[in-house]
Amino acid sequence: MNKTIVIDGKVIPFQDGQTIMEAAAEAGIYIAHLCHNPQFTPHGSCKLCTVKVNGRNCSACTFPASEGQNITNISKELNDDREKITQMLFVEGNHFCPSCEKTGNCNLQAVAYHLGMTDNHFPHFFENREVDASHPDVMIDHNRCIFCTLCVRASQEVDSKNVFAISGRGLEKRLVVNSESGLLKDSDLDVNDCAAHICPTGAILIKRTGYKVPIGQRIFDHAHIDTVTLANEGASHDE
Amino acid sequence: MTNKKVKVATVSLAGCFGCHMSFLDLDERLVELVEHVEFDRSPLTDIEHCSADCDIGLIEGGVCNSENVHVLREFRKNCKILVAVGACAINGGLPAMRNHISLEDCLNEAYVHGIGVENPQIPNDVELPLLLDKVHPIHEVVKIDYFLPGCPPSADVFWKFLTDLLAGREPSLNYELVHFD
Ligand code: SF4
Numbered sequence: 001m002n003k004t005i006v007i008d009g010k011v012i013p014f015q016d017g018q019t020i021m022e023a024a025a026e027a028g029i030y031i032a033h034l035c036h037n038p039q040f041t042p043h044g045s046c047k048l049c050t051v052k053v054n055g056r057n058c059s060a061c062t063f064p065a066s067e068g069q070n071i072t073n074i075s076k077e078l079n080d081d082r083e084k085i086t087q088m089l090f091v092e093g094n095h096f097c098p099s100c101e102k103t104g105n106c107n108l109q110a111v112a113y114h115l116g117m118t119d120n121h122f123p124h125f126f127e128n129r130e131v132d133a134s135h136p137d138v139m140i141d142h143n144r145c146i147f148c149t150l151c152v153r154a155s156q157e158v159d160s161k162n163v164f165a166i167s168g169r170g171l172e173k174r175l176v177v178n179s180e181s182g183l184l185k186d187s188d189l190d191v192n193d194c195a196a197h198i199c200p201t202g203a204i205l206i207k208r209t210g211y212k213v214p215i216g217q218r219i220f221d222h223a224h225i226d227t228v229t230l231a232n233e234g235a236s237h238d239e
Numbered sequence: 240m241t242n243k244k245v246k247v248a249t250v251s252l253a254g255c256f257g258c259h260m261s262f263l264d265l266d267e268r269l270v271e272l273v274e275h276v277e278f279d280r281s282p283l284t285d286i287e288h289c290s291a292d293c294d295i296g297l298i299e300g301g302v303c304n305s306e307n308v309h310v311l312r313e314f315r316k317n318c319k320i321l322v323a324v325g326a327c328a329i330n331g332g333l334p335a336m337r338n339h340i341s342l343e344d345c346l347n348e349a350y351v352h353g354i355g356v357e358n359p360q361i362p363n364d365v366e367l368p369l370l371l372d373k374v375h376p377i378h379e380v381v382k383i384d385y386f387l388p389g390c391p392p393s394a395d396v397f398w399k400f401l402t403d404l405l406a407g408r409e410p411s412l413n414y415e416l417v418h419f420d
């Protein structure tokens with residue numbers, strides 16, 4: 001007999017060892033997320049995927065599915081929390097969409113659209129963050145890093161390198177590059193590495209490609225992130 | 240809709256007037272709009288101060304100098320509904336990209352060391368409003384009731400928002416109308 005969990009009243013099957021996020025994706029249910037990508041070990045840091053499991057808040061990307069779970073994914077309360085988290089991400093970094101190459105293809109922006117966010121609510125930090133344009137093919141704009149560690153995990157788990165890490169805490173937190181100078185040009189990052197292409201925001205960009213697709217024809221200009229994500233991530237788990 | 244026209248005031252603070260230009264992209268719909276709306280203080284009318292009974296205030300641009308703060312407070316005081324229009328009003332936008340550079344360095348670069356500057360000096364006329372240390376989104380200064388994102392928001396955004404309000408509906412923008420870029 002199939003084991004099942006219930007998400008928003010819908011009974012869905014799961015296999016032992018699956019997280020709630022994985023079971024949901026397989027069943028075609030979108031749970032908002034930013035630091036999760038099914039290719040890598042879950043990190044559980046952004047908290048966007050917070051769902052209520054039998055009345056208690058849990059991160060769907062790390063929490064194992066198990067028999068008897070009654071899960072709320074979509075509620076006003078949870079979506080309001082998700083919106084506040086997203087707004088905090090926007091004011092913590094410097095996210096000026098009109099001047100960002102990634103606009104329209106950015107998951108942070110698309111999650112904001114999905115949640116109906118139209119303002120940033122909190123006072124802006126306007127933190128001073130650096131740009132590292134030293135590498136011939138790849139650049140880092142630290143203004144847009146949300147510390148999801150996807151590049152860190154991609155470099156370690158897929159590229160078998162160790163180019164990125166997160167260092168420091170709180171306001172001092174930064175993405176750091178594993179090279180003596182701290183610059184990307186002196187690391188062993190290659191433009192074809194998974195880590196160079198995984199950033200959900202415009203923090204890691206491939207040079208000379210930013211405007212190949214015009215604004216207005218980009219992924220999230222017309223498609224919602226839930227549909228796009230399920231098409232990309234739901235399928236990979238169907239095998 | 241009642242016969243009494245709804246009073247709309249508009250202003251561009253630290254903005255580029257792009258949002259106002261986009262508003263004018265309403266084109267022939269402006270004719271229909273002015274059946275229901277009368278413009279109060281606005282660059283479109285040259286009226287200098289808000290009447291006390293404005294219904295809607297549309298604010299373009301963030302706050303970069305002392306005058307912006309006074310104007311924004313005047314709008315809040317006189318408009319029942321205050322709307323942040325465009326990226327700069329919402330998050331400071333392009334002008335806020337000076338925020339990680341000190342004000343002194345900005346002024347020196349523009350008026351003293353800049354390429355092609357003649358007779359270098361920092362403008363210091365008493366008529367000039369003092370620059371703020373940083374550029375701020377307007378919600379950090381006064382309460383804002385609605386936000387219309389976009390750089391600029393398209394004419395369709397203004398149209399949907401205003402027609403919703405005029406019809407007494409809670410304004411709502413569908414997915415295609417919400418853009419941060
Ligand atoms: S650079 Fe991008 S992928 Fe790496 S931690 Fe920052 S936001 Fe995540």
Ligand code: FES
Pocket residue numbers: 032033034035036043044045046047048049050059060061062
């Ligand atoms: S997606 Fe689960 S914590 Fe980020």
